[in-house]
Amino acid sequence: MNETSREIVPKLSNTLGISEKDLKKHLGRSIRLMKYKDLEYAVFRRELLGFREGTTILLGEEPFIVHGYPSIQRLALLEGVRKHMIDKVVVEEKMNGYNVRTVYYEGKIYAITRGGYICPYTTSRIRKLYGKNIEFLYKEYGNYVLVGEVVGTENPYVVYDYPEARGFDYFIFDIMDGDKLLPLRIKREIAEKYSMKTVRELSVVDKNDISSLRLVINNLEKEKREGVVLKDPDHRVPPLKYTTVYINIKDIEEGMRYPFDEGRGYLFSRIVRLIAQGYEYNWNNDELNRIALKLGKAILEPAIKSLKQRAEGEIIASSYILVFYSMGDLEDFIEFLESLGVEFITRVLEEREEKIIVELMKMKETHSTYSKMLETGYSPLD
Ligand code: ATP
Ligand code: MG
Numbered sequence: 390m391n392e393t394s395r396e397i398v399p400k401l402s403n404t405l406g407i408s409e410k411d412l413k414k415h416l417g418r419s420i421r422l423m424k425y426k427d428l429e430y431a432v433f434r435r436e437l438l439g440f441r442e443g444t445t446i447l448l449g450e451e452p453f454i455v456h457g458y459p460s461i462q463r464l465a466l467l468e469g470v471r472k473h474m475i476d477k478v479v480v481e482e483k484m485n486g487y488n489v490r491t492v493y494y495e496g497k498i499y500a501i502t503r504g505g506y507i508c509p510y511t512t513s514r515i516r517k518l519y520g521k522n523i524e525f526l527y528k529e530y531g532n533y534v535l536v537g538e539v540v541g542t543e544n545p546y547v548v549y550d551y552p553e554a555r556g557f558d559y560f561i562f563d564i565m566d567g568d569k570l571l572p573l574r575i576k577r578e579i580a581e582k583y584s585m586k587t588v589r590e591l592s593v594v595d596k597n598d599i600s601s602l603r604l605v606i607n608n609l610e611k612e613k614r615e616g617v618v619l620k621d622p623d624h625r626v627p628p629l630k631y632t633t634v635y636i637n638i639k640d641i642e643e644g645m646r647y648p649f650d651e652g653r654g655y656l657f658s659r660i661v662r663l664i665a666q667g668y669e670y671n672w673n674n675d676e677l678n679r680i681a682l683k684l685g686k687a688i689l690e691p692a693i694k695s696l697k698q699r700a701e702g703e704i705i706a707s708s709y710i711l712v713f714y715s716m717g718d719l720e721d722f723i724e725f726l727e728s729l730g731v732e733f734i735t736r737v738l739e740e741r742e743e744k745i746i747v748e749l750m751k752m753k754e755t756h757s758t759y760s761k762m763l764e765t766g767y768s769p770l771d
Pocket of ligand 2: 487
């Protein structure tokens, strides 16, 4: 399935400038060899040899390195902006979806996820939606990599409805040249020229103007949006991310549908974010009561509901609605999920000439943990 050719190891060792012997030490573990259609590529599963995690090396005729998108420092306190930034701060909306780097390579468009994998589903949707725009863009800017967020309800990773996205859409937030992020002005110019959507630029503030920043965030709270990414206009210092109280609680609520999967990992980090918000916004007693009730419900309600569903014999799995344009696309995607070791089932819901609508169910650890709990009555934790 994911067999790779003989030439791939020498080609990769050449590209990386290390011996085949050294390369082989990393293969399978830190560096994974993959294949999508005829294109072989390597994925950096962690930071290594000076490359970021999520770096992808496309191994066609002329190898091309798609550097990982840098991890963004999270702010707990908005006040931190003063210390971190230089002067002006561009306040961009942080959209809640998944990170996709788009490249045009040897005549084709590829969509690469945060982890460095070419996602066949995302690739096919982006080709259909923006194929022409991206092709023209790359005639002018061949070496750049577009980085953006795929959002909406029709994807296999993050389901979050945006009125402006209608099912599936792609919003660019940065352009990379090698491992560097280009000034935001260039991103805006290029995106505009080739009619690609970008995340919203909400404001430009002085780094000491925390009250203006807070106004922007209050608005996002009201609109139930995820948050902001704060950027130096020229990326002279790394960006910062900050999320709303709303999404911090909403994430917990989503995650706690599967307490032994996402739930576990989500809880403490989100609580820490809320602690900082309670302190910095100086919540009064009414606010504390209101938020504490929301938080408590977000923790318990979905988890109890899932347990009840399991008790009634339902499968505990997360469900996604996907749209494919051919059976071949669907097969490629299934093969991709299998190669990643994801446990899942798919079900064709509707098959028309031009599109196939599929339900994807990803199995959850919570399914078996809850099953055992219900069978024995024992708690899975002390
Ligand atoms: P990180 O990517 O920082 O390691 P993470 O994978 O948990 O952490 P998030 O907490 O969602 O990701 O925050 C970073 C991500 O936010 C980016 O990788 C990107 O996918 C997404 N994002 C959404 N909007 C923007 C934006 N305007 N600028 C930069 N990133 C954005
Ligand atoms: Mg995200």
